[in-house]
Amino acid sequence: MNYNVDEKGYYGEFGGAYIPEMLYPNVEELRQQYLQITAEESFQKEFRQLLKDYVGRPTPLYFAKRLSEKYNTKIYLKREDLCHTGAHKVNNTIGQILLAKRLGKTRIIAETGAGQHGVATATVCALMGLECIVYMGEIDIQRQSPNVARMKMLGAKVIPATSGSKTLKDATNEAIRDWINNLIDTYYIIGSVVGPHPYPDMVARFQSVISEEVKKQLLEKEKRENPDYVVACVGGGSNAAGIYYHYLNNPKVGIIAVEAAGKGIDSGESAATSVLGKMGIIHGSKTLLMQTPDGQITEPYSISAGLDYPGVGPMHAHLYTSGRGKFISITDDDAMKAGMELSQLEGIIPAIESSHALAIFEELKFKKDDIIVLNLSGRGDKDLNTYINYFKL
């Protein structure tokens, strides 16, 4: 089976472009041009150069010795936490801003939940001197005030989304409405492998630099390109798509996806989309989606704002239903514990999103000589307040 997107924009039965006709010209323009533009030598040169000099790539592949000893297996961490701005999100915003420029767009819009994608977008807009507008749920603006301040310092305008539940899904709705109303000059930088085709594939390609590097780095360290497992947390699924990308069609590499169980799968306060979702349409994509029996989109919950999305990218919906990926959900408590553990065993304070991935070692037993590459998608600075409140630090 092929786990990449097909020529119609689907991953199995998931994906497509369920968009209002108003957006058709822009999404179609993107669909027709994204492969060609991103393949151009001048694009690749500029993209690679910025990833190297500005983002700080390649990020290290770090053998976590003490963590490995504790769980009696071989754990490598892909250090996306060391990217400029503190998470993998910037790989994608660099790619998309270069594309936006080549399409002649002058005004950039984005949605953000925790603020990481908003910061990554504001950053590249400052870099390129483009106007930047970030939609953020009114509730998230209150919860994530340091990131709001960062975006403002970077020159972005942060507009509160006051509709619906006032969180990430509503910020995304507002960004899409802005795009409908400003088609000609505006480019929408989506922050994950979600939205209408070609966004999921395009974002996955920009993030695929992660597994491209892992292959080379693992060859150096272990004399093999392929680990036994790749592991990542999944909100929309972009850091996961990045670390899976070059292993998708290699069945020898196991794929482990970690979702946020929140207060527990059955608690009514969860973001474990694969378990709790049904096929539906969100933000232009047919995918697994948390919703009422009547088809209204419900509000997810996780202690980690970056995993707090009611849908999941169509690639991941397909990995789940086809059985290619193993999906695990981790509660708030187990994630927080794993975050503290990594801090104390390795001296690395992870983002709470990444802490969810780290918590799997308490859930799954690996063989002693298994090689596991876990995507450490971001650093914990942005989450310090949550850690402080949780652990009464």
Next chain:
Amino acid sequence: MNRLQKTLQQDKKLLSIYFTAGYPNLNNTVSIIQELEKNGVDFIEIGLPFSDPLADGPTIQTSSTHALKNGMNTALLFDQLKDIRKTVQIPLIIMGYFNPILQYGVEEFCKKCQEIGIDALILPDLPLEEYNTLYKATFEKYNLSNIFLITPQTSTKRIKEIDSSSSAFIYMVSSASTTGTQNDFSAKQTDYFERISKLKLKNPQIVGFGISNYETFLSTISYAKGAIIGSAFIKMISKEGIAGISSFIKSIRNS
């Protein structure tokens, strides 16, 4: 030929009203429809509320949120409408987003529409390609017309494709925007109306988005077969209720 196709053949300009089912009150659906028919509205769009109405501006968003809070859902709407054809003759269209229909089951939904006497569907987030490959056969089995939107940015080539896939009318969105009200139309918009009317499409065009009063209604019907009023009607009904319908319609028709 269904009711809608017959209405579109009448030799007059048509006025259609959109309202959100379940707003302002949960159980007003039938009374609103009857009152609209009584006041000479030619066909009606019944809005099935959705939690995340992407193509809508603040007025319809707010009415949808309220309707859902009031308890509106697909099964309830069908229940409210089950005897509607005993009293109402004009064409009825359901306008909504695709996800609630997907959950209800596309085939079940279409079947139910036919039983009740719904003539067409407008689903802004079900585009031409996905409709043609996945759902067209089901819509046709139950004799439902699917209404597509076009905008000032839609290419002539695509308008022609949409025309050939349509079986009732083309929903001509007045500007590249979300729903909302405008006080008058710009020269750019009337140029667009004129450009489309010159294409001599097989399906008549009905203009929607931004029509709010006699002036905007009048300027659209000089180019198109008719017009749809949504947000302006919702604003009116949220203040005046069903009692305000008669004078609202009179003000649009200037009669």
